[in-house]
Amino acid sequence: MQKSIIIAGKKSGLLVLLALASCTSSVQAPQAQETQATVAQKQEEPNPLLKEWTGPYGGVPAFDKMNLADLKPAMEKAMAMNLAEIEAIANSPQPATFENTIEEMERAGKELNRVFTYYGIWGSNVSTPAFREVQAEMAPKISEFNSKISQNEKLFQRIKTVYDNAQKNPLPADQQRVVELVYKGFEMEGANLSPEKKQRYAEINKELSSLYTNFSNNILADEENYVVYFTKDQLGGLPESFVKAAAKAAADRGKPGQYAVTNTRSSMDQFLTYSDERALREKVWKNYYSRADNNDASDNKQNIVDILKLRKERVQLMGYDNYAQWRLQDRMAKTPEAAMDLMMAVWPAAIARAKEEVADMQKVANKTSKTKITIQPWDYRYYAEKVRQEKYDLNSDEVKQYLELGNLTDAIFFTAGELFNFKFTPVPEGSVPVFHEDVKVWEVTDKTTGQHIGLWYLDPFARQGKRSGAWATTYRAHTTFDGKKTVLSSNNSNFVKPAPGEPVLVSWDDAETFFHEFGHALHFLASNVKYPTLNSGVRDYTEFQSQLLERWLSTDKVINQFLKHYKTGEPMPKELVAKIEKASTFNQGFATTEFLGSALMDMHFHLADPNGMDPAKFEKETLTKLGMPKEIVMRHRSPHFGHVFSGEGYATGYYGYLWADVLTSDAAEAFAEAPGGFYDAEVAARLVKYLFAPRNSMDPADAYRKFRGRDAKIDALMRDRGFPVPKPQSRK
Template identity: 90%
Template structure:
């Protein structure tokens, strides 16, 4: 996930301010342009964040020159530069054409895109209190900036002329798609509103931008603030690799001789899975799931209410009943009803399976626990692991010995080579600037021709100032517009950094996530589009490509070549592989329920009346009505649901992971049925041609039909999760 305001300037370079404060009414348009160019060119030449990227590989970001003092002036100058470009387009006296309007918009904003790359790094990877102060100050300015583009009446009328003409006389397919995406984007942002409505719309966006920043920073503050320390006599059950990493985490925080569980998912998840200390598990669990819900200065409950009220008011200005109707119109689901139907088709099977899992765990706890306990949420992972060992003789820590980060990195490179014909070569250290010493960089080339495709940056470890989770981003997207631009892509993880000389061993789930996020990077690298706008994504579709890539982790070629014991170098034994396959549907009740609970709450929040809403009460009551098992909590509880409330990218769109899962399961069966299996050359070629390379130059539903020969069905998803297939209950 990326913040919406970061993405705003990257899709097509059209995020600009309407007017420059330095211009006066006595100046002619030509004089304005000349003065702005002179003033701003000086800023570009002196501020490193504005300067054109130089060096090898088509130019690279100057991450080694990042100075926070340069950020605010760079952003202000970049917005002003972009303004001048857009004003020139809007005031062109020639009849509007694709070339003089849409193409010029695609061309605009180069300086802004560069600055937002650095802004994104500060926001996600190396945040500091000083940056957050600037972020809070700039958020409303960026919102005003975006509103004044989407509400530029002259600009929109020119876009509308091009759009209307294209409806009568269609342009070449890629140009037609760009026009439709640009027009729809302006329309959805209120371009057809009255002047009074536009004014209120812009004011709402400005308020929201501040709230999104507060929401995000409150989560990060609680992740940094709440750390659980424990001592040597409390290590029972914990793997050696985690103990060493926990010792380092404590030492880094001035607690030499102790051990620390940081308030991030990777650290929490491991501790809850293995620690025998039930009281500590409860403390760690409560720390994590109460982030931004502690009734203090970092509490997000009121922010949720304010965000929901403003979102509803804004879409009602355009005639929609609720935010979900507005948001989903350009997604694959199209309507909130369709998204809810999909989720509710899976939900009953998920909670039924979860109840079976709890029963198994309770039975085991009754036999093994020294004191009588009832399974609580902080027990779920712990006893699930015990049941896994009992039912399948599968020990997650044993599996981790074969999942070493360096080998996994080679595994994703191998997969990219087999499917995409890509080759990854480490760049010489120091030849490409990085923003932290942990970051490594690889050059990506075509295996056959040797042609340069781009760079791939990896920032693997958790640290203070880095937001939790895993994500992918792109610093420069592929286009052939105004000359070919090669890709600068990145993956970001939060693996627990090991003690010096120790291996990075990860769980099977974390290994799948590593493949998942690399799928996003491959989507960037495989792009074959002309126009920048076509690199934009449809949220419930772009998760599909990344989720699909997870399937290659469990293929024979990857297992036999790269899943090697970190000490002996021996490949994962076939017996262990068989156990993993046999247990593949184990704990699907938990996994599906915790995800779906978040997705359903996302939708329910945006369909409800936000007036007099108590977020905690609403969350509890809604989940109770849905039959949520008390032993499971939402994957992202509302006060720290950053996907939904720290921006708008996933708002009413968190269901998209399930929509993407339907496509993933269905597409996986296309590979499984092919003669060459998951490495079948013909199916792989279709995969690249229709599902990766086009990005958003084709309608996603059409692209999938081109790949599969039909629409996706839910059947494969239900089979994958071990749930009953609709219409086949009782059949043998």
């Protein structure tokens, strides 16, 4: 079901959850009366998590009022309220119309939307063992709630009536799109099934919800529990900034005087790139890539099998052969065959390049290593860095001196100003509640008119209880349906927090990721749709906008104005810029292969028969058949592949990053070919008009054609990565 219809839904009305309180019998009468009055007042107060958002900027989440004790009752109350609204729509005595059915659904569930904002923060940013208990209890209840809506026969018949009528007499374009998305969402969730099959469908969803929660929490447990500590005599090769951050990480964990590599990508990646301690590199690598794969209480292999079995059974209820067929029908790829064709068009070039990279690294290792070694996965980043220095005279740590987080933040604001005419102004500290002291907030306005567009929250640093990786989300999306709603968007990263007074210096890859996630935020902020459902996304398309924004990091204007040495303030030297450009396709074998390894495994898992499957054996055998180089592992190994097994957003959809990158490379060439380059006003206007503002109000393929004048071609992607461009097939 469309999440924007149910979980991120809309509501009307307000019911209060009575607070429980008691007064003691030892107080004097007047005090007792006052206490009873206080109790009555408390009983009339609604749960803080249900309350309408108040304050400036159209109202903001009350993150300062978050109390875990309020979460479960708030969710239960909000779901009950939303179900009551849905029942009222389903049982309306009036003939079904767009206004009394679809619009009322768009309007319903506002309390629930607010509660799920807090739930998402607890789940992703400030998780605790106590929250995970609530999460485990609520996951099946949320699934049951969703099923009560998606399987409401009366509701679906009203939706179908509106849909059928719209096929005969089309509605205005945006309304037509909403009807089609809502109808398709219900249809994909089994609304046309028999009562018996609907019951089993709901049971499967309930079981899956618990498995997803368990899968995710197992990963988090291993990220928190597997930390590598090392000592002063083991600092060889490590940059000063990392050493200081590692010392702080160890001190924070009760080991002052030592150093810590936490089990997150940002920490692992830096250590494997620079540390001269090969044995420690192996330990750090094994910790990271064996998350949830240690044959203990946090092991996820059985969860994988159970999830795959249930997914296959569920889609077979609707007549599909496999999960991928069902999942991809509303994506740009449409079929698993199309997705596989794209991946396999790139795969041979990627692994061929990876073999060349390994050969280069082995030569360096043979010359520099004190003992004879054969390149292993924990050596790849380390020796790739040595090759980078030898081939291109490019030192990643030297590049980092010019990639300070504050300057990068200014750079993304500049890019947003040039392309979208947005201005970002810091919100006075304390004027907007935040859920952690690290979070900062900016107001977004139109540079020309000063019109308020929304807020942007940034939560930049890794910490215990925060899931790894980088992501973007919205607390409130733009709509003009029931009065204009402005955007509350956020970006979340896991940069290693520096020692006090030290700068946050990041790698080029991390800087690109920062731009990438900000691209998602701009997609939210640029939205110009009327109905909430139109803010939903097509997974293999919505990554395109964010991947495209990465390209502005390497533009002259950003480099010259914002990539400044953190000590001297001097801009990045032209010689260093030239080295970066020369090395732009360096290590693309590794980057493409580790990604495609994950994307191909995602698809193969869902096309295979899960009965009797051993996930570890299946992963190994499948990658061997594909010719995966032994020196590279999947970017996300199966037991911690949260994209695919912690939920359904990316399941059989991880390929979408590559699909989106075809669009990205092609669109980037449109800018490169324009008179004004990446800041060409005409191309930028088309970018905003067709690729950002419409969100899901038009078919993505049509939107791209309006921007580019044609469909995207794979050629630009291959050129970008330094791979051979496929020759056109001759027609006989």
